[in-house]
Amino acid sequence: MKNDEIKMLEIKEIKKEAEGIRSFFFSKSIEATPGQYIMLWVPEVGEKPFSVSYSNSNLFGITVKKIGPFTSKLFEIKRGEKLGVRGPYGKGFKIKGExxxxxxxxxxxxxxxxxxxxxxxxxxxxxxxxxxxxxxxxxxxxxxxxxxxxxxxxxxxxxxxxxxxxxxxxxxxxxxxxxxxxxxxxxxxxxxxxxxxxxxxxxxSLERKIKCGVGICGNCLIGDFRVCKDGPIISGKKALQIGAFK
Ligand SMILES: Cc1cc2nc3c(=O)[nH]c(=O)nc-3n(C[C@H](O)[C@H](O)[C@H](O)COP(=O)(O)OP(=O)(O)OC[C@H]3O[C@@H](n4cnc5c(N)ncnc54)[C@H](O)[C@@H]3O)c2cc1C
Ligand code: FES
Incomplete structure (x- = not known):
């Protein structure tokens, strides 16, 4: 899946993971590294970032906790309905160490x-x-x-x-x-x-309010670090240096 435009994708499966937490699966492969996120568009409510939580050659999924208006609306959506997806975006984890x-x-x-x-x-x-x-x-x-x-x-x-x-x-x-x-x-x-x-x-993985996801709107800045594009994955050392927890 190319990441430059919103694609309307059908929800193939919804899985209850825990109390108030569900995974939504789309039958489309995505070239994402762990830690990267997609922007999910729910008609009439808007767009929010969600980490890719499952990915193989046939499908990908996100795992969502019901918190506020956006996620409440998402939890009303049924299997077979379509949602807008763009991405994946951001820097994922660098796999290192034994x-x-x-x-x-x-x-x-x-x-x-x-x-x-x-x-x-x-x-x-x-x-x-x-x-x-x-x-x-x-x-x-x-x-x-x-x-x-x-x-x-x-x-x-x-x-x-x-x-x-x-x-x-x-x-x-x-x-x-x-x-x-x-x-x-x-x-x-x-x-x-x-x-x-x-x-x-x-x-x-840092969390900030992400709007554009591509580093242009300035909504997610911590100093000059763009969480949406330079992150969301960052070294703990750098996160302390840029004051990410203040
Ligand atoms: C890079 C990135 C990846 C993300 N990945 C995921 C993911 O994989 N799964 C997922 O569920 N969410 C994820 N999020 C958060 C997601 O984008 C939404 O912000 C979140 O689901 C809340 O949306 P909402 O509109 O339902 O609630 P909002 O309207 O944003 O919030 C409603 C109320 O809940 C409070 N609130 C907001 N967020 C939280 C929180 N995390 N804990 C407690 N209270 C909160 C707000 O202060 C507000 O009072 C990610 C965010 C980022 C930046
Ligand atoms: S969300 Fe627009 S610059 Fe990061």
């Missing part, structure tokens, strides 16, 4: 299952954080490719507390080469700091 940690918070897991599946011959340790067990996604998917540690805010699955604490406990005993993360800003800030404290290269 022994890696993948850390996702809530819907931040969306690009990480796809990332894990693209990392061949690596030792993958996944850390999944969620508010509750019911809101957790991709546990089985990550278990197929490596070891999984879970933490929830209420202790309904895994350890009670922040997933970053589980990562730090793990790093006391284990050496890893790279950390890949996506999730809420406080989690990403802590991951970037952990990377700096322990000299581990980190890559994180």
């Amino acid at each position: 022994k890696v940690a993948v850390v996702g918070g809530g819907i931040g897991m969306a690009p990480l299952g796809f990332l894990g599946e693209r990392m061949k011959n690596k030792k993958i340790f996944s850390f999944i954080g969620a508010r509750t067990e019911k809101e957790m996604i991709f546990e089985k998917r990550m278990k197929r490719i490596g070891k999984v540690t879970i933490a929830t805010d209420d202790g309904s699955a895994g350890k009670k507390g922040f997933i970053t604490e589980e990562l730090e406990n793990f790093l006391e005993e284990n050496k890893i080469d790279n950390i890949y993360a996506c999730g809420p800003a406080p989690m990403l800030k802590r991951i970037a700091e952990i990377g700096e404290e322990r000299a581990i290269e980190t890559q994180i």
Whole structure:
């Protein structure tokens, strides 16, 4: 799929992943690297960015949490209906290292299952954080490719507390080469700091309000860093330097 114009694509399948979280599949291949996103246009509501969460030679998918007006409208759309898609856009994760940690918070897991599946011959340790067990996604998917540690805010699955604490406990005993993360800003800030404290290269996915997706409208700027085009994936070191968490 070329990324320069909006294509109306039929939804082939909708899968419930967890409470209030669904994946929408389009039967079209997309040349995306994990971490890249598409702009999804829903008639009458507008356009928003979503990470590619599934991709193979026949289909791609996005995984969406129902939050506000846009996602509520999207959740009313049925299989067989068409939505506008342009992309993929932005810079994806650079796959590096032999022994890696993948850390996702809530819907931040969306690009990480796809990332894990693209990392061949690596030792993958996944850390999944969620508010509750019911809101957790991709546990089985990550278990197929490596070891999984879970933490929830209420202790309904895994350890009670922040997933970053589980990562730090793990790093006391284990050496890893790279950390890949996506999730809420406080989690990403802590991951970037952990990377700096322990000299581990980190890559994180930034979230800002993206409008054009191609670096021209200025809506997503952090200083002169265009999240839509220069990101959304950025090294934790650089994210701290440009003040991405202020
Ligand atoms: C690069 C990129 C990739 C993204 N990938 C995904 C993805 O894979 N899956 C996905 O579901 N979303 C993803 N998003 C977010 C998505 O684009 C929308 O912003 C989000 O779905 C909210 O849309 P909405 O219109 O339904 O809610 P809005 O109208 O934007 O928000 C409604 C209310 O919820 C609050 N809110 C907004 N976002 C959040 C949040 N994340 N957590 C808690 N409260 C929030 C707002 O402050 C507001 O009060 C991505 C964003 C970016 C920049
Ligand atoms: S969204 Fe337009 S410059 Fe980034």
